[in-house]
Amino acid sequence: MKRCGWLMVALVPFVLFGGCGPKPGTPDTGGKKKLTVCMLPKKKGVPYFTSCAQGAEEAAKELGNVELIYDGPTDGAAEKSASMIEKWTLQGVDVIAVSPNDPEVVSPAMRKAREKGIKVITWDADGATDAREFFVNQATAQEIGYGLVDTMAKDLGGAEPEGEVAIITATLTAANQNAWIKFMKERMAKYPKMKLVALQPSSEDQKLAFQVAQDLMKAHPNLKGIFGISSVAFPGAAEAVKQAGKSGKVLVTGLATPNDMKAYVKDGTVKSVILWNTPDLGYLTVRVAHDLATGALKPGATSIQVGRLGEKKIEGDNVLLGKLLVFTKENIDQYDF
Amino acid sequence: MKALFRRYPHEWILVGLLTGLLLAAWRLDPPFVSVGTQAELSTHIWEMALLTVPMTLIIITAGIDLSVGATMALCAVVLGMTFERGTPVAVASLLAILTGLACGFLNGVFVAKVRVHPLIVTLATMSAYRGIAEGLSLAKPVSGFPASFAFIGRGEWHGISVPGLIVALAMLAAWVVLNRSVLGRFLFAIGHNETASRFSGVPVDRIKLLLYSLAGTSAGLAAVMFVSRRNTAKADIATGMELDVVTAVVLGGASLFGGRGRIVGTLLGVLLIHETREYVSWRWQNDELILVVIGALLIVSVLVNTLLTRRQAVS
Numbered sequence: 308m309k310r311c312g313w314l315m316v317a318l319v320p321f322v323l324f325g326g327c328g329p330k331p332g333t334p335d336t337g338g339k340k341k342l343t344v345c346m347l348p349k350k351k352g353v354p355y356f357t358s359c360a361q362g363a364e365e366a367a368k369e370l371g372n373v374e375l376i377y378d379g380p381t382d383g384a385a386e387k388s389a390s391m392i393e394k395w396t397l398q399g400v401d402v403i404a405v406s407p408n409d410p411e412v413v414s415p416a417m418r419k420a421r422e423k424g425i426k427v428i429t430w431d432a433d434g435a436t437d438a439r440e441f442f443v444n445q446a447t448a449q450e451i452g453y454g455l456v457d458t459m460a461k462d463l464g465g466a467e468p469e470g471e472v473a474i475i476t477a478t479l480t481a482a483n484q485n486a487w488i489k490f491m492k493e494r495m496a497k498y499p500k501m502k503l504v505a506l507q508p509s510s511e512d513q514k515l516a517f518q519v520a521q522d523l524m525k526a527h528p529n530l531k532g533i534f535g536i537s538s539v540a541f542p543g544a545a546e547a548v549k550q551a552g553k554s555g556k557v558l559v560t561g562l563a564t565p566n567d568m569k570a571y572v573k574d575g576t577v578k579s580v581i582l583w584n585t586p587d588l589g590y591l592t593v594r595v596a597h598d599l600a601t602g603a604l605k606p607g608a609t610s611i612q613v614g615r616l617g618e619k620k621i622e623g624d625n626v627l628l629g630k631l632l633v634f635t636k637e638n639i640d641q642y643d644f
Numbered sequence: 645m646k647a648l649f650r651r652y653p654h655e656w657i658l659v660g661l662l663t664g665l666l667l668a669a670w671r672l673d674p675p676f677v678s679v680g681t682q683a684e685l686s687t688h689i690w691e692m693a694l695l696t697v698p699m700t701l702i703i704i705t706a707g708i709d710l711s712v713g714a715t716m717a718l719c720a721v722v723l724g725m726t727f728e729r730g731t732p733v734a735v736a737s738l739l740a741i742l743t744g745l746a747c748g749f750l751n752g753v754f755v756a757k758v759r760v761h762p763l764i765v766t767l768a769t770m771s772a773y774r775g776i777a778e779g780l781s782l783a784k785p786v787s788g789f790p791a792s793f794a795f796i797g798r799g800e801w802h803g804i805s806v807p808g809l810i811v812a813l814a815m816l817a818a819w820v821v822l823n824r825s826v827l828g829r830f831l832f833a834i835g836h837n838e839t840a841s842r843f844s845g846v847p848v849d850r851i852k853l854l855l856y857s858l859a860g861t862s863a864g865l866a867a868v869m870f871v872s873r874r875n876t877a878k879a880d881i882a883t884g885m886e887l888d889v890v891t892a893v894v895l896g897g898a899s900l901f902g903g904r905g906r907i908v909g910t911l912l913g914v915l916l917i918h919e920t921r922e923y924v925s926w927r928w929q930n931d932e933l934i935l936v937v938i939g940a941l942l943i944v945s946v947l948v949n950t951l952l953t954r955r956q957a958v959s
Contacts, residue, residue: 351931378929384883386874387931390688394925397681411787411876480784510783 341374343400344596346589347391349408349432350383354564355538355585356406358644359431362586366593369614373597376400385409392416396423402596405439406431414438426599430592432483436624440599440606443592444625445583448483452490454581454631455560459532460498462558462578469500470531473523475516475544477537479508484536491534504530509540516543524551535561541580545571565634565642572639580634585644587616588628595626653952654897657945658912662919669923676926683805687798687873689918690807691716691866691882693911695889696896697814698859700910701822702762703893705834706902707755709856710766712863713885714773715747717878719867721777724786724877733793740871741864747773748860752853762856770886777879785878789871797873807869814862819907827851835902891938892917895945916941 346363348356360377367375376395380387385408393416395403403420407413407429417427417438430443446454460468474491476484488506495501504527509516516539524530524547533548535541541561545568548557554576562582571577594613598604604611610618611626620627634642649656670677695712702709723740727733747769754765799806822828833841834848842848871877896913898905920941924934 345929376929378925378931381931381935382883384880385876386870386881389874391925391931393684394922397684398675398926409785409876409878411785412874415875478783480782 341372342402342597342600343374343376343398344402344404344593344600345376345378345391345395345400346430346592346596347388347403347405348377348379349388349406351377351379351381353538354567354644356431358564358585359589359592361644362589362591363593364589365586366590366597366614370593370597373593375593379406383408385412389413389416392420396420396425399423400425401600402426402428404428404430404443404592404596405434407434408432410434410438426596428592428596428599431588440624441595441604441621442625443588443595443628445588445628446631447627448486449490450631451562451581452487453494454633455487455534455536455562456491456494456498456501458579458581458633459534459558459560460501462560463501463531467500468498471502471504471527471529472532472534473505473507473527473530474503474534474536475507475509475519475523475540477508477540478510481537487536501532509537509543511537511539513539513543516540517547520544520547521551524548524553524557530557532558532560535559535563537561538563538567542567542571545576549574549576564644565639566644568634569639572634572636578635580639581631582634583628583630584632584642590614591616591619591626591628652906652908654945654949655906655909655912657948657952658896658909658916661941661945662912662916665916665919665923669919669926673923673927676923685922686805686808686918688922689914690797690805690811690873691870692885692888692892692918693811693914694807694814694862694866694869695859695885696892696910696914697811697818697907698855698862699889699893700896700898700905700907701818701831702855702859703890703898703900704822704831704902704905705852705855706838706900707762707852707855708766708890708900709748709751709762709859710886710890711747711751711769711773712859712866712889713882714770714777715744715860715863716867716870716882716885717880718747718773718777718780719744719864720871720877720881721781721879723867723871725781727789727877728786733789737796737868740867741861744860744862744864744867745857746860748857748863749853751860752856755856756849756852774879781879783879785876787876789875793872794875795872797869797871807873810865810869815907815911822907831855832903835899835904888917891942895942897949 363375363377367373388408389412392403396419403425405413405417414435417434421427427439428441428443429439433442463470495503505523507519509519520533533544535544541563545559548554548559554574559577560579563580564582565580568577568580591613598611609621611621613619666677675681699709719740722743723736726739727736751765751769754760755762795806797807801809830846830851833846838848870881892913893910896909917938920937921934924937
């Protein structure tokens with residue numbers, strides 16, 4: 308028995324050695340010839356970011372000399388994002404593209420990466436402006452806020468769209484959503500008969516959004532429209548309207564990926580879904596990262612050539628993806644993300 | 645040597661695994677094993693390492709505390725909110741640690757006095773404390789702590805990492821208690837047979853109250869370390885921390901049925917989990933894979949351990 312135990316301990320390192328042999332296709336992060344671009348989503352494994360990653364992969368393949376690492380915390384914890392940035396800094400990668408889920412937590416790590424000579428950009432959401440060189444911006448808050456209200460107005464129909472509407476947001480402190488709400492309110496002045504009767508949080512929880520939508524319909528029997536302005540508030544609200552049998556009577560619109568909303572668009576609960584082209588966002592991010600690393604893109608540039616997307620405008624240090632997409636019954640089947 | 649191995653078979657397995665891992669890493673990715681890299685990566689582990697100390701003691705008494713992560717979050721929120729309202733950061737930190745003490749004490753009261761199973765009690769307080777933290781802070785993060793505050797979470801004292809020193813002292817204290825004190829013998833006695841311990845005059849309830857209070861206080865201290873290191877206090881920190889901590893302790897050879905556990909084993913468990921996680925992340929850049937590997941590691945270690953102890957019992 309004694310000998311057997313010793314043998315096991317002695318064997319352990321060899322077992323590990325055997326199991327850890329270099330595998331074909333694993334990223335060689337120390338390589339000099341290829342540019343290593345690390346792309347960090349807020350949360351890995353959610354449809355929105357996975358669809359961004361598709362476009363990023365496409366750009367990396369097209370460019371040929373980009374080794375793309377797409378990784379992020381599966382639980383969306385900001386401190387894990389920071390740890391990943393720190394790890395990439397130690398590995399000496401070329402570019403880190405971050406979608407910060409909490410700028411305060413992630414920015415120190417981003418600054419440290421920049422001190423080590425690594426190019427840092429943000430995408431999808433911005434961080435502290437001194438912690439990155441460019442922000443790949445999918446849409447300005449104004450475009451989104453105005454777009455939401457205009458779409459609702461169009462869906463309600465008529466020369467003067469009329470009715471009570473409500474907003475279901477993520478949390479009352481979510482920075483993105485609050486900026487959109489500000490512009491939504493501004494735009495509603497254009498439609499005097501559209502009346503905002505409620506603004507409710509749903510804390511990024513689809514079940515809660517479902518309940519909130521049910522309560523709103525009870526509290527406001529004349530409700531004509533609901534804005535679900537987070538990717539979970541929107542399907543939650545749509546499901547509530549559908550189950551209440553009010554499809555078509557209470558219109559729901561908001562931001563979500565088309566695949567999440569296809570069923571509701573087809574049964575008429577939702578007339579329009581608004582979002583940017585997420586694969587294009589990933590594609591643009593990798594292109595910007597590449598050009599920044601090669602020196603083709605310098606601070607102060609006013610435009611950038613990005614492969615199949617053509618020329619994109621740069622305002623200050625914001626690279627703009629431009630144009631929101633509106634998905635309706637007619638076109639939603641053309642998109643798969 | 646053979647006697648040493650027979651006394652500590654589990655510890656040797658962990659040492660073997662750890663050496664194997666580091667050797668493999670050294671052969672495949674030399675920069676990973678460098679002192680600079682290891683020092684930088686070690687900052688990710690201190691809070692978890694600190695919490696394994698009281699958890700080891702609790703698990704030896706056949707208890708468990710699942711609320712440590714939530715307690716940490718609540719303490720961080722208390723720290724952040726009191727600081728935001730003008731309290732000096734040192735006082736705010738003290739308040740955070742006291743909050744941890746209160747949380748742990750409450751767990752202790754339910755476990756020791758009301759005699760509810762610790763799994764149920766701390767499962768309940770896990771969600772309650774997290775809820776209070778979310779509710780108080782409305783999920784709003786607080787930052788902007790003074791630079792001097794970073795000393796606790798990131799600082800160095802004569803070239804030694806301050807949080808590392810805190811953890812080392814905690815582990816040393818726990819080692820002394822477990823191996824050189826009457827209290828330590830009592831812990832094992834409670835874990836082996838609580839009823840018999842009671843009849844033998846072991847102050848079971850007081851010890852339990854002490855242990856859970858200690859876990860809460862440690863969570864408070866861990867929260868201070870975390871906030872100091874990341875310069876942010878918010879309600880969603882340390883989510884899932886309790887499972888990491890329990891995993892490290894069990895990997896370290898402690899038995900969830902009580903009566904068995906060593907602080908050295910826990911230390912090795914922490915190191916093994918830490919190095920495995922960092923190396924998998926370093927080489928394969930895949931967050932999902934880490935979860936799978938840690939799970940596999942736990943199962944293999946427990947299997948080997950069971951196999952060894954069973955054979956020893958037979959031979």
